[in-house]
Amino acid sequence: MCAGKVTVRHSRWGHEQGAWRRTLLSIILPTAAANAEPREMSIPEFLLEVSIVVIAVVSLLTNLSVLLCFTQSAELRAHVPGIFILNLSLSNILLTVVNMPTTFLGVATNAKPTGDFFCQAVSFAETFLTTNAMLSMAALSMDRWIAVVFPLSYSSKMRHRDAFLMVAYSWLQSLTFSLTQLLMDWGGYSHTYASCTVHLDGEGRSQLAAYATFTALFHCSSFALSLLVLCFSYLKVLRVARSHCKRIDVITVQTLLLLVDIHPSVKERCLAEQKKRRQRATKKICIFIGSFLLCFSPYVITRLVELLPSVHIPRYWGIAAKCLSYAKTSSDPFVYCLLRQQYRKVLVSIISRVWRQDRYSLSVHSTSSTLDTTDDNCIARIT
Numbered sequence: 001m002c003a004g005k006v007t008v009r010h011s012r013w014g015h016e017q018g019a020w021r022r023t024l025l026s027i028i029l030p031t032a033a034a035n036a037e038p039r040e041m042s043i044p045e046f047l048l049e050v051s052i053v054v055i056a057v058v059s060l061l062t063n064l065s066v067l068l069c070f071t072q073s074a075e076l077r078a079h080v081p082g083i084f085i086l087n088l089s090l091s092n093i094l095l096t097v098v099n100m101p102t103t104f105l106g107v108a109t110n111a112k113p114t115g116d117f118f119c120q121a122v123s124f125a126e127t128f129l130t131t132n133a134m135l136s137m138a139a140l141s142m143d144r145w146i147a148v149v150f151p152l153s154y155s156s157k158m159r160h161r162d163a164f165l166m167v168a169y170s171w172l173q174s175l176t177f178s179l180t181q182l183l184m185d186w187g188g189y190s191h192t193y194a195s196c197t198v199h200l201d202g203e204g205r206s207q208l209a210a211y212a213t214f215t216a217l218f219h220c221s222s223f224a225l226s227l228l229v230l231c232f233s234y235l236k237v238l239r240v241a242r243s244h245c246k247r248i249d250v251i252t253v254q255t256l257l258l259l260v261d262i263h264p265s266v267k268e269r270c271l272a273e274q275k276k277r278r279q280r281a282t283k284k285i286c287i288f289i290g291s292f293l294l295c296f297s298p299y300v301i302t303r304l305v306e307l308l309p310s311v312h313i314p315r316y317w318g319i320a321a322k323c324l325s326y327a328k329t330s331s332d333p334f335v336y337c338l339l340r341q342q343y344r345k346v347l348v349s350i351i352s353r354v355w356r357q358d359r360y361s362l363s364v365h366s367t368s369s370t371l372d373t374t375d376d377n378c379i380a381r382i383t
Helices: 002-028 030-035 043-072 074-078 081-109 116-149 160-183 202-258 264-305 315-338 341-382
Strands: 187-190 195-198
Touching: 043 074, 043 081, 043 315, 043 341, 074 081, 074 341, 081 116, 081 160, 081 195, 081 315, 116 160, 116 187, 116 195, 116 202, 116 264, 116 315, 160 202, 202 264, 264 315, 315 341
Parallel strands: none
Antiparallel strands: 187 195
């Protein structure tokens, strides 16, 4: 009896989630919904689909918020790091709009979601945008290193021209690998990742050595290089920040010792503030490097391990690693922009202006409706 109830509930759950998936498919791509085979969806597939949708929505909203801050603030546009952040946000938006919907369709339909030409274009875009995003993060870390280690000569070492040259190098390297992938016909639909990505078909096993070399070089020059720059720059920044904190701590302790009449609670509060300052610097560095490692390393390691002929990558693991790499697009605005005071001020000012405009339009509408009602009452009394 209990087993029968469980079976009925499970089938009902599968039917409801299948209906939800077909509805969402009909909204995104009606042809894919029509061609999708009716099959019972498992819980991992449903969770992966929901994850992709949530990541795409959050990524689109947050990265568009960053672009909105740039359009509304001349101060943000004047800063050199804004060039790298703008490049990173544009890459994240394009990756969200172009690649995430095809991955969602690949998971939902369990088949190739688009034609060969469009799938190759999506694979080209993924290689270009992912590399560009990683190198933009590396450029941001180098900018922060120069600003902290060489504060007096920062304006001469990091100018707008230098920033544009770094962005141009990022685009050049990204185009080199994406065009090589396109010319060698190494882009297509991968069942393991349920998406259009760098992929070697079974018919092209004669190119396995060249494909393996390309994959290793691609990840070494994008992921490994960016990680090396991130670790070097931010660890240098952390070292300088700690040395500054020690100097401040020595000065503060000496001042507190001179002030004999100061209350002990004030001394404790000052020492606690020093400790919080040191922890805050360490926490920021851990977020910068840890988010990069957490989101990209599972996917990169999986792509390198699958080059071994004897290794089979499970489909769920491949899609989960892909979702983790997509999650970086939604975390970047918080890590680099939206949690900083400058961006928060701009966002608050934008929201307050919109709120005031809405209240003003609402008050005007209510006033006009009140006048209309008064006129109607006067006309009714006259007639």
